[in-house]
Amino acid sequence: MTFLPEASSFAGRVDGLFYAMLGLSTVVVLGVFTTMLVFAIRFRRGRHVDRSGESHRELGIEMVWTLVPFAMFLAIFVWSIRLWIVMRTPPANASTIHVVGKQWMWEFEHPDGQREIDTLHVATGQPIRLVMISQDVIHDVSIPAFRVKQDVLPGRYTQLWFTPTRTGTYNLFCAExxxxxxxxxxxxxxxxxxxxxxxxxxxxxSGSLADQGRMLFTRFGCAGCHDAGSSVHAPRLDGLYGSTVPLADGRQVLADERYLHDAITLPGSEVAAGYAPLMPSYKDRIDEADILALVAYLKVRGTDREIPHAAR
Structure with a gap:
């Protein structure tokens, strides 16, 4: 029998939970079927035993066979919830890599602009956060050796993270x-x-993702409306990321990655207060890889991390 390698910090913990649940289920199944077998043999046809059906209630036995399995499965539940929370909470020092799934390939964008197709290079000991979106239909990133798996959805960012622990080459699948x-x-x-x-x-x-986004910002004409010198009454974008945006309908939303993505593809869904819904939708006009670059640029626009003017 060949077992999958444990190539991430999660692998041993996920395996431990799986084997504990398998062992517990095995104990319960053996207990139930052993009891069935004993009673089937004892009360088989032709055997002289008491079949009067007299009830003998033993509260202690009933409490044990009810509460002990409940406590064991509750322990498994708490264990799994704690592991799930850890697996959904990337550390602050995680390196963010953007992923676009499309029929039928994976695109990976590193923070410094390196782009890969169907291959992802990472380093041991470095936490990796994958921020993922689909170009078309629902996909699913599955890396069995890391014991991680996450749906990749059109129009919505999802994420997973892991820390590789062993060098080597490991398979990545679409599991949807x-x-x-x-x-x-x-x-x-x-x-x-x-x-x-x-x-x-x-x-x-090949230049950072934000640098690519700055060039796309100019190419698609975004600067014509959103730069300070523009004659069009459009929201200013400097320092927008991470701020609270009041909307025309009275709500307030956080300008996170999801908001920036929707502002490009569905601009009429959340119109900023004081502005008319004039911006056209770029949905299906530019692909998700370019949207990722634009979002990366908008995240640093107007901050001390923005590309210096001398580099433009």
Whole structure:
């Protein structure tokens, strides 16, 4: 029997929970079927035993067979919830990599602009946060060796995170049926040493994702409305990310990645207070990879992390 390698910080913990649940279920199944077998043999046809049906209630026995299994399964539930919370809470020092799923391929965008197709390079010991979205239908990122899996949805960001612990090449699958070539929508995760990964990043540098977004901001004409010198009455975008935005309908929303994405693709859904809904939708006009770059630029626009004017 060949077992999957444990290649992430989650793998051993997920396996421990699985084997504990398997063991507990085995104990319960054996207890139930052993009792059934004993009674089937004892009360088989032709056996001289008391069949009067007289009731003998033993409160202690009933309490034990009710409360003990309940306590064991409750312990499994608490264990799983705690692990689930950890697996859904990436650390502050996690490196964010953006993922776009489309029929039938995976695109990976590193913070410094390195772009990969169906292959993801990461380093051991470095927490990795994948921020994912689909170009078309529902996909699902599954990396069995890391014991992580997450749906990738159109029009909505989802995320997962992991910390690789072993160098090597590990399979990545789409675990949600997504069309004709679903079975071919796979890839690999290449886990390198920190030094080896640094060399790989340096050899594939192509400008940061935010820098790409700045160029797209100009190419798509966004500056014509949203720059300070514009004659169009449109919201200013400097320092927008992370702020609270009052809306025309009286609500207030946080300008997070989801808000910025929807402002580009569904601008009429959340109109900023004091502005008319004039912006056209860019949904289906630009692909999700470009939207990711635009969002990356808007996150740093007007901050000390914005691309210097000298570099433009």
């Amino acid at each position: 049926y997504c069309g004709t070539d679903h079975s071919r929508m796979g890839g690999v995760v290449v886990v390198q040493t920190p030094a080896g990964h640094a060399r790989w990043l340096a050899s594939h540098a």
